[in-house]
Amino acid sequence: MRNTLRRIAFGVLATGMVATMAMTASTTAASAAVVAHRTETASLQPALTWPLVRRGDFGPRVVKIQFLLNQHGIHVKVDGKFGPRTQAAVRLFQKRSGLFPDGIVGPLTWGRLIVTVRRGSRGFAVKAVQFELRFVYGYRFVNVDGVFGPLTEWAVKLFQRRFGLFPDGIVGPFTWNALVVNEA
16 A cells, blocks of 8 residues: 555656656747747847948948937037047047947947937937938928928938838938948
């Protein structure tokens, strides 16, 4: 009788262990499937590549950087020339953002510098978008006034379609990247 009880108890225990192991395995498999899906989805999104902009550079990219620095409260003259004052402003921004203050605008600095703007937004970041749309991409109907109105939104949607982006009229990371990377 005692051996019978032991066998039954051991059988129940073993069955419980097998069930627990099966549940753990199925949970692990489900977790692995979720992780694989997230990884696959992330890999379907294009990686953002940003140019290096440094002292001595000039042109529309520098204008954008100067407008964005002003957006972040670091006042610098918007003249399109990456000189010592712009370099010092970039270093200050990098320091405030927890980045190594090398004064070079690379991928990490671009990622912190850009600001998502949409209809109703106002400020220097909007001026940066408007400047690009008007003077670099030829949307002459856009005024550089710092107010994201219907004409700016329309130009953003046209730009997004032109470069294969979803035309939502919002200038987020992918649209900023296209504005920066595709300028001639």
